[in-house]
Amino acid sequence: MHDKVLLIDGNSIMNRAYYGLPLLSNSEGVYTNAVLGFLNIILKAIKDEEATHIGVAFDLKAPTFRHEKYKEYKGNRKGMPDELRMQMPIIKDVLKAMDISIFEMEGYEADDVLGTLAHQCEKIGVDTTVLSGDRDLLQLATKHIKISIPKTKKGSTTIENYFEADVLERYGVTPTEFIDLKGLMGDSSDNIPGVPGIGEKTAIKIIATYHSIEEAYRHIDQLKPPRAAKNLEEHYDLALLSKELATICVDCDVCFDKDSLKIDNIYNEATYKLFKQLEFKRLLEKFEGMEEDSYVEDLLTEHLIETKEALDQLVSQLQQVHKFAYYILTEGMDMIGISIAYNENEAYFIKCQESMDDAFCMAQLKDIFESHDLQKMTHGLKEDLHLFNRYKIEPKSIVFDTFVGAYTVNPTRDTYGIDDIANDYLKVMLPSQDELLGKGKSRISYRAIEPQQLLTYACHLSSIIYRSYDLMHAAIEEYGMHELFYNIEMPLIQVLYDMEYYGIKVDSVLLHDYADKLKVMIDLLESEIYELADETFNIKSPKQLGVILFEKLKLPVIKKTKTGYSTAAEVLEKLKGEHPIIDKISEYRQLTKLKSTYADGLFDYIGKEDSRIHSSFQQTIAATGRISSTEPNLQNIPIRMEMGREIRKVFVPEDDYIFIDADYSQIELRLLAHLAEDETLINAFNEGQDIHRLTASQVFHVPFDEVSSLERSNAKAVNFGIVYGIGAFSLSQDLHITRKEAQEYIQNYFKKYPSVKIYLDNCIRYAKNRGYSLTMLQRRRPIPELASSNFMQRSFGERVAMNTPIQGSAADVIKIAMINVSNKLKSENLRSRLILQVHDELLIEAHRDEVELVKQYLVEEMENAVQISVKMKVDVNIGMTWYDTK
């Protein structure tokens, strides 16, 4: 095979890549779009060119010889955007990992290095391709040096290729003449002056005739048009200088060694790690089969435990140590085994099998798990607690959960697998569960993989937990989150487990009736809609509905989505009155939503045994520190509309029990008052005033007692907006007023509550300076968007910086309350239990004998969760259904 050298203009291609892709970032907030685009371009080029050698040249910041000749050189060039600049060291790391040579020369630009390298290749008879986004490079084209210029149009990249002849054909001048051309016409992007008054057309004509500036000058008398001749005569020095500046140096002092450019092992371990960190999913697929050997370098002595004797021995070893990490490997209800590590260098895998089943293994380990003196670390304690319950184990001294720990350190990531932790904290590659087992249809069981592979994988699980513990603990301490993690997040795990364990009882007959009732109404609406549309169609399909409304019925288009007409509720609202079908569709939407998501949806989760729904509560999802609820989500059960609210009647306590529901009154605004130290707000809250009415009287200049209900509800929207980081546009949309009016409301608000304005500005400034926001309990949320040069991104970051301390502090407060309420109920030996949290609300299933006591404890613990300058008011209600607790 012939050698083929590919030379790359690093800055130019990075620039192309950056503007060719949307601003992507990995889950840590590191921008990656230019790096990804760059890699895609060069990998495609390597393939297309069948390149055997490769080198990449970058510009240095330092001035070049051109600056010495002409100090205005590139004087008008704006620096690259920060988001791109931040990616330059990353691409260099990636190239180093891929063992691709990087060239940077003081005093020269990348062009010069490329020119020199290309010429040297040509000298030794090797074909070369120079890849650049910059047409200046065309002067380098020869019969053996090809210049490739990628063009991106509509997502796909095509490449224009120029040998010497192609340049002549396309521009009417040879590559060498290209330099003279530029000398005459100049180049505004590099700030090369050229000859004033001579533009592209004239320059091409002159050079095509005389082939160089010098030759043209020699024939200055015959030069046409006369204007150009005059200009060239006057500015001949400038023309020569411009030519010099435009000339790419082909003999700079770069060390050329063809062999060092050889493409060898670009898909190696180091590259894999980087791609993983950068989250280049598609590029990672090129590393097929690498995962298995990828963690060989993480040396670990693996012990397989599959006899009772060996297990016995392990248990006695564990009794000698003071801490260990474990991970229980399960698959559905099937326990595969237990991984244990009690030092840095080795790990054990207890494999459950016929001779030694799960129940046996767990029974053997019971004392270990229940020991107070033996500290344990795990990953995903809440799931462990479900398992321990199955084997009647009451674990003690589980001091660290790396799952919740990793979230606490950085709550903005979207996964916190052991593989992620291995990567982030230990720089160790570990396949994720999906990578090990495959996903979707092709997923296999743990029991189906090679025993040796399973052993290695399993041993690493506990070992990673064991080894990352110190680092994660240190990070928590460094960030001042000891209190948050050890006194709130860790104890909360048990509380969430308890809520999942207890669940909430549902009257399935009532739910069924509700679904039936909805079905009747939906069927009727459906036929009415078909009647009005004069045809049948899928009303649930926004696409089909759009055609009916906006094409067939010719209703005005209010809003469009990326893919077509918007038929969202706010659009239908505006079309109300235009056609009788609109109301029917709105109602149909509402009822089908209730039926599918809530009636039918919830039905599938009702336990056959206990008639209860056991939702999962997620502690590592929300970037603000909130808890979320899934399968099913019990935090979005309807309440605003009566028809939807009815669904709450199916949530009932068990016999002899009653619901007690307590919710914080205006928790976010109270926290805002405290955090902003706003005297007006603090006093209003402490005196029990109606806060929305107060805001209305302040913002609309109305006496407090004369505030109308419309004014109050508008003020309520303003208050909400403040908490979310308001914009005039959105407020105007929300209140159906003009932007100008909305702007006035906001200005009035800040005039009346100046300390709130100062506080919110400070939130932004703090987050901009440090890169993150903090809550009252030092919960920390990175906000990389604040550094963006994109207005939209940055504005988003600013709203987040205003909202996170408020929403996050509220999350902190209710978490403390949950722990204290739960502890109180347990320490008082009550049968009543906490079963649900809805951000500012706690639902207790209380025994009827304990109602008064529980009400008292509940209010006390919630109101005193934190001591701040504003009273934390709590409203309590009891009821025989969730509906009735109002």
Next chain:
DNA sequence: GGCTCCTGCAA
């Protein structure tokens, strides 16, 4: 079957 988009529910 897996994925994205639109839609809509809660605090």
Next chain:
DNA sequence: TATTGCAGGAGCC
């Protein structure tokens, strides 16, 4: 062009 979430259905590959 308001914050944080979860989920169902359509439609596409």
